[in-house]
Amino acid sequence: MSVAPESSAAPSVAATGTAYAPTARTVPTRSKKRAAYDRELVHSILDEAYVCHLGFVRDGAPVVLPTLYGRVGERLYVHGSTGSRPLRMAGEQDPGLPVCLTVTHVDGLVLARSAFHHSINYRSVVVHGIAHQVTDADEKRLALDALVDHVVAGRAADSRPADAKELAATAVLSLDLAEVSAKVRTGGPNDEPEDLDLPHWTGVVPLRPGYGPLVPADDLADGIEVPAYLRGL
Amino acid sequence: MSVAPESSAAPSVAATGTAYAPTARTVPTRSKKRAAYDRELVHSILDEAYVCHLGFVRDGAPVVLPTLYGRVGERLYVHGSTGSRPLRMAGEQDPGLPVCLTVTHVDGLVLARSAFHHSINYRSVVVHGIAHQVTDADEKRLALDALVDHVVAGRAADSRPADAKELAATAVLSLDLAEVSAKVRTGGPNDEPEDLDLPHWTGVVPLRPGYGPLVPADDLADGIEVPAYLRGL
Numbered sequence: 001m002s003v004a005p006e007s008s009a010a011p012s013v014a015a016t017g018t019a020y021a022p023t024a025r026t027v028p029t030r031s032k033k034r035a036a037y038d039r040e041l042v043h044s045i046l047d048e049a050y051v052c053h054l055g056f057v058r059d060g061a062p063v064v065l066p067t068l069y070g071r072v073g074e075r076l077y078v079h080g081s082t083g084s085r086p087l088r089m090a091g092e093q094d095p096g097l098p099v100c101l102t103v104t105h106v107d108g109l110v111l112a113r114s115a116f117h118h119s120i121n122y123r124s125v126v127v128h129g130i131a132h133q134v135t136d137a138d139e140k141r142l143a144l145d146a147l148v149d150h151v152v153a154g155r156a157a158d159s160r161p162a163d164a165k166e167l168a169a170t171a172v173l174s175l176d177l178a179e180v181s182a183k184v185r186t187g188g189p190n191d192e193p194e195d196l197d198l199p200h201w202t203g204v205v206p207l208r209p210g211y212g213p214l215v216p217a218d219d220l221a222d223g224i225e226v227p228a229y230l231r232g233l
Numbered sequence: 234m235s236v237a238p239e240s241s242a243a244p245s246v247a248a249t250g251t252a253y254a255p256t257a258r259t260v261p262t263r264s265k266k267r268a269a270y271d272r273e274l275v276h277s278i279l280d281e282a283y284v285c286h287l288g289f290v291r292d293g294a295p296v297v298l299p300t301l302y303g304r305v306g307e308r309l310y311v312h313g314s315t316g317s318r319p320l321r322m323a324g325e326q327d328p329g330l331p332v333c334l335t336v337t338h339v340d341g342l343v344l345a346r347s348a349f350h351h352s353i354n355y356r357s358v359v360v361h362g363i364a365h366q367v368t369d370a371d372e373k374r375l376a377l378d379a380l381v382d383h384v385v386a387g388r389a390a391d392s393r394p395a396d397a398k399e400l401a402a403t404a405v406l407s408l409d410l411a412e413v414s415a416k417v418r419t420g421g422p423n424d425e426p427e428d429l430d431l432p433h434w435t436g437v438v439p440l441r442p443g444y445g446p447l448v449p450a451d452d453l454a455d456g457i458e459v460p461a462y463l464r465g466l
Contacts, residue, residue, distance in 0.1 A: 025291075030314050050339045050353060050440075053286035055297035058258075064288035064297050066337035066357050081263050104299035106283045108448075111463075115381045115392045116399040120283060124299050148348045152438065159348045159433050166349040188450045200392050201457050205385065205466060206445030207283075215341075216436040217421045224434050230344075233438060 025128055026181035036182040045125045045182055046071050046103055050151065054078060055100040056086050056131075069101070070146030074177040076101060076127065077134070077143035079170055087133070087171035096130040101175055109205040112189035113198040121185050121204065128179040134172040143172045154229035258361055259414035269415040278358045278415055279304050279336055283384065287311060288333040289319050289364075302334070303379030307410040309334060309360065310367070310376035312403055320366070320404035329363040334408055342438040345422035346431040354418050354437065361412040367405040376405045387462030 019037040020026070028035050036042075051066045065086070070077045078101075080087045090097035108121035134140050144167075145156040162170065189202050211233045214226060252270040253259070261268050269275075284299045298319070303310045311334075313320045323330035341354035367373050377400075378389040395403065422435050444466045447459060 025296075030317055050342070051337055051355070053288075053297050053299075053335055053337070055286075055288040055295035055333070057290050057293070057295050060290070061331045061361065062288035062290050062295050062297075062333045063258075063361075064286050064295075064333040064335040064359070066286075066335060066355065068353065084263055098294045100288070100295045100297040102286055102297040102299060104284055104286070109283070109384050111385065111388060111392070113393055114395070114399070115377055115389060116395050116403070118381050118384055118388070118392070120301065120384070122284070122299065126297070128294065128296075144348055148351050151342050151351055151353070152344065155344060155351070156348060159344070159351070160346055160428060160431055162347070162349045166347070170349070188448070191450075191452075195393060196452055197454075198393055199457060201449070201460050201463070202453055203447055203449040205447055205463065208443045208445045210441045210443050212439030212441045214436055214438055215421070216434070217424075219424075219429055220435055221430075224432060227434050230434065230438065 020177070020180040022181070023179050026126070026179055028183070031183070034183045034185055036184060037180070038182070041184070042125050042177070042180055042182050043071065045105065045123045046076070047150075049103045049105060052078070052101050052103045054086065055102070056089065056097055058085065058089070068147055068150065070143060070148075070150040072142060072146045076175045076177065077146055077172055078131070078175070079144065079147055079172045082169055082171040084171070086131075087173060090131045090173050091133040091171065096132040097173070099129065099131045099175060101127040106207055107186070108207055110189050111202055111205065113191045113195040113200045113202050117189055117191055119185065119189070121187070123182065123184045125180065125182050127175060127177060129175050131173040131175045134174050137167070139174075140167060140170075140172050143174070144170065152229060154227070158227055158229070253410070253413040255414070256412050259359070259412055261416070264416070267416045267418055269417060270413070271415070274417070275358050275410070275413055275415050276304070278338065278356045279309070280383070282336045282338060285311070285334050285336045287319065288335070289322065289330055291318065291322070301380055301383065303376060303381075303383040305375060305379045309408045309410065310379055310405055311364075311408070312376065312380055312405045315402055315404040317404070319364075320406060323364045323406050324366040324404065329365040330406070332362060332364045332408060334360040339440055340419070341440055343422050344435055344438065346424045346428040346433045346435050350422055350424055352418060352422070354420070356415065356417045358413065358415050360408060360410060362408050364406040364408045367407050370400070372407075373400060373403075373405050376407070377403065385462060387460070391460055391462070
């Protein structure tokens, strides 16, 4: 029933080709068949979610915070106030802040005849690495555009870019996609043969994310039309 | 645009009354007005999500894994194979495994006129604490029922309970709700006064999770009806 965990520490390995190179900590001890390293699969899982869960260590204890992110090729960006804790820590620590960035989609509820075999269908990506503060102004702008376009594709070009004061107030962290794995579960329940005659309904409840009707801002002026990139949602 | 982080280490504090007692690490440095400690709010956010993101420290580095969970009163449970890393670590470490368990709902995309003020509407809960292995057989059964009922309320009573072998193969961790905070953002964008005349559409794109049609298992026998607890989904 659990989304099985991964295992063991290992050095970061540069990924080349169509797949990320597995490392000791991106090869799970359990449910190995669900692990995947395909670059396109990883990108698709990352691009479809709105928030990631960013983990870091503070005073020896784990901290996991939800945050927006963006992707540019093989690099992820997260951002926040220059006063925020992980962003400050990444700037102060040499060579950066060790993080684990995780993205998960829950695609279905898997109802087996036995409690033990209940599960969920899901797609997740786990990225291990060192987050660095982005100090280059051009890369910072690129990252902020990616963050806005990650919320709605096409939106960065249809909003006022950050000015100098806003840029100065925003810290951006980069995290390279090098030590990366995906895990995917699909399909129906896997009941034990001796349970097949039990009288319980069994199957999958698919989850379907969707959008509600747009809510214009109270101060939206008359005559401003809904842009094309929102009409498809 | 970010979901602002929280701050600073502090000892765990027992929560009593209708709210959790804030601690140094559950009081955010930023967006203080979004932080909440109300017990009912925290419970509602926890009960509505399917997976949490569980963070722990392994070899000094953070690890964040998605996993199912259940709640019984002021205690959360996660589970997994007895061979899985965090579950073993919690059993081996004294007094347990320091974890951070985070649950997030993304409720809407907040499109401001300026890139800087883009945001999301969300509800999140962050739980800091020490996870302990559940060794008591009765509590373990209670936890597993809670995990199944968390997937679909009413399902535990309509599936075969774990047998002795399955119970032995399953490790369960408990985490008390003591050092807990919620964060909530609602409402529209907060643009700068000088941006109000910009020609960009502005408002909120609500996200609406939903369910697809049930997918019966291939081996579901004829004549087994969809139970009442699934018909409402």
